[in-house]
Amino acid sequence: MANALILGISIASIFLVAAIGLTIIYGTAGVINMAHGEFIMLGAYATYAMQTYFGLPYFLCIPCAFVIVGAIGFVIEKLLIQYLYHRPLDTLLATWGVSLVLIQGTRLTFGSDPKYIQMPGFLSSNIELGGVSLAAFRIFVILAALALIALVWFVFYKTDFGIKVRAVTQNREMAAAFGINSKQVYSFTFAFGAGLAGVAGALFGVLNIVLPTMGTGYVVQAFLIVVTGGGALMGSAIASIATGEMQSIFAMLLNDSFARFLIFILIVVFLRFRPQGLISAGGSRR
Amino acid sequence: MLLQLDKISAFYGRTQILRDIDFAVPKGSCVCVLGRNGMGKTTLLRTIMGLVDKMTGTMSMGGEDLSGARTDERAKHGLGYIPQGRQILGKFTVRENILLGTFAKPGRDGTIPEICLELFPYLRENLNRRAGELSGGQQQQLAIARALAVDPQLLLLDEPTEGIQPNIVAEIGETLAMLNKKMGISMILTEQHIKVARQLGDHFVMMDNGRIVESGPIAELTDEMVDRHMTV
Numbered sequence: 001m002a003n004a005l006i007l008g009i010s011i012a013s014i015f016l017v018a019a020i021g022l023t024i025i026y027g028t029a030g031v032i033n034m035a036h037g038e039f040i041m042l043g044a045y046a047t048y049a050m051q052t053y054f055g056l057p058y059f060l061c062i063p064c065a066f067v068i069v070g071a072i073g074f075v076i077e078k079l080l081i082q083y084l085y086h087r088p089l090d091t092l093l094a095t096w097g098v099s100l101v102l103i104q105g106t107r108l109t110f111g112s113d114p115k116y117i118q119m120p121g122f123l124s125s126n127i128e129l130g131g132v133s134l135a136a137f138r139i140f141v142i143l144a145a146l147a148l149i150a151l152v153w154f155v156f157y158k159t160d161f162g163i164k165v166r167a168v169t170q171n172r173e174m175a176a177a178f179g180i181n182s183k184q185v186y187s188f189t190f191a192f193g194a195g196l197a198g199v200a201g202a203l204f205g206v207l208n209i210v211l212p213t214m215g216t217g218y219v220v221q222a223f224l225i226v227v228t229g230g231g232a233l234m235g236s237a238i239a240s241i242a243t244g245e246m247q248s249i250f251a252m253l254l255n256d257s258f259a260r261f262l263i264f265i266l267i268v269v270f271l272r273f274r275p276q277g278l279i280s281a282g283g284s285r286r
Numbered sequence: 287m288l289l290q291l292d293k294i295s296a297f298y299g300r301t302q303i304l305r306d307i308d309f310a311v312p313k314g315s316c317v318c319v320l321g322r323n324g325m326g327k328t329t330l331l332r333t334i335m336g337l338v339d340k341m342t343g344t345m346s347m348g349g350e351d352l353s354g355a356r357t358d359e360r361a362k363h364g365l366g367y368i369p370q371g372r373q374i375l376g377k378f379t380v381r382e383n384i385l386l387g388t389f390a391k392p393g394r395d396g397t398i399p400e401i402c403l404e405l406f407p408y409l410r411e412n413l414n415r416r417a418g419e420l421s422g423g424q425q426q427q428l429a430i431a432r433a434l435a436v437d438p439q440l441l442l443l444d445e446p447t448e449g450i451q452p453n454i455v456a457e458i459g460e461t462l463a464m465l466n467k468k469m470g471i472s473m474i475l476t477e478q479h480i481k482v483a484r485q486l487g488d489h490f491v492m493m494d495n496g497r498i499v500e501s502g503p504i505a506e507l508t509d510e511m512v513d514r515h516m517t518v
Contacts, residue, residue, distance in 0.1 A: 160396065163385060163389075166378070167378070170376075174369070174386075176356070177357055177369070
């Protein structure tokens with residue numbers, strides 16, 4: 001059981017890293033971003049490109065992925081998303097279209113063959129943790145998840161930008177009445193969320209091969225976490241830990257496929273009785 | 287004139303609420319906007335803040351044309367807004383609510399202006415408390431402190447005594463009088479309490495069906511006008 005719990009933490013960290021950018025975009029702007037998986041994919045390709053064409057060390061590629069995907073997110077928000085706030089179905093369709101464009105664009109640019117990201121040598125070993133042998137890189141992902149949570153908390157609760165974002169989320173009119181340009185806040189929030197997806201891509205590109213379609217698998221999991229968590233940062237963290245641990249324990253008792261099936265059922269039942277999720281982000285978004 | 291509105295009409299969707307409003311606020315004065323519920327008082331303040339769907343006519347502040355300005359740009363010209371129902375951000379702490387006001391302040395330094403806490407010592411003692419936990423009167427104090435954090439030239443107060451205990455109403459009245467008479471902050475005040483309006487106002491405008499039907503110095507506000515336009 002201890003083995004399952006430790007593996008569960010590793011799975012939870014992957015879920016959380018995948019979901020954190022989406023949590024911000026959905027929780028603050030209310031945008032159902034179907035292109036989130038493709039932002040993750042772009043992060044992986046940005047890391048690959050920086051490493052392959054510019055020879056940057058892996059740890060420098062991670063902030064580069066944040067900046068590159070954040071900038072792409074900013075442009076997409078300015079060109080498309082800003083016209084679709086408060087129109088959830090249109091946003092859903094538009095971002096799905098964006099995801100297809102990004103997949104095809106990446107395929108045209110980098111080809112369809114898989115790419116590989118080189119990780120630093122010291123992360124390729126295994127580490128014993130509570131009697132479980134865990135890849136060092138997975139421990140790095142756990143630490144990265146904690147660092148990202150701390151970063152997002154700091155940005156949202158200790159900076160002027162955070163006050164602006166939370167004010168706009170709670171009451172857009174009042175935020176504007178006190179000098180806050182909500183359009184600008186939404187643009188930078190979307191870019192920040194996209195940038196965090198880019199960081200997720202830089203991490204997942206090492207765990208898996210890098211392909212134009214790699215984001216599709218992550219977006220489903222990310223949405224499950226965000227919806228179960230209620231769009232709040234803490235909600236996503238709790239939902240990630242709960243689903244990660246359950247998946248690990250069910251997989252130990254049964255098998256991996258059945259574990260996923262059970263988790264989906266449990267989430268559907270949970271949302272039937274608590275549709276607002278664990279912790280509602282709860283802005284009036286007026 | 288500090289604020290000048292010329293031929294202002296305002297709309298929510300296709301519905302016209304205000305019709306051809308001409309209105310001015312002299313610097314340092316308090317103008318009371320009176321009238322029954324639903325006559326356009328709140329919409330007048332929201333129009334000045336740029337919070338209606340559409341506005342026609344011209345609005346200038348200190349001689350600068352703000353007719354096409356966004357709400358956040360208007361706020362930065364020294365408008366401090368205290369909306370009906372206060373609309374403090376319940377999930378924010380008291381400190382964060384006041385800091386919100388400073389985003390519209392020219393030369394913002396990220397600190398709470400001393401005047402906000404000097405006027406309301408309760409807020410100083412409860413800076414880290416969630417604003418949603420405060421009583422109605424305390425929330426109104428917070429709403430005034432938040433507007434003062436803008437360092438406003440003009441305060442827009444929408445029924446500041448609505449739903450407040452009578453003893454707090456007097457306290458708020460005294461605070462507003464001090465801000466206007468001693469500190470020289472201009473005000474537009476919508477009020478149902480005619481006593482508060484007479485105590486604070488220098489001028490009045492009476493609204494009926496989205497139009498200004500009477501106006502003048504507050505001394506000229508007669509009981510007959512009050513009966514005709516404010517009695518239900």
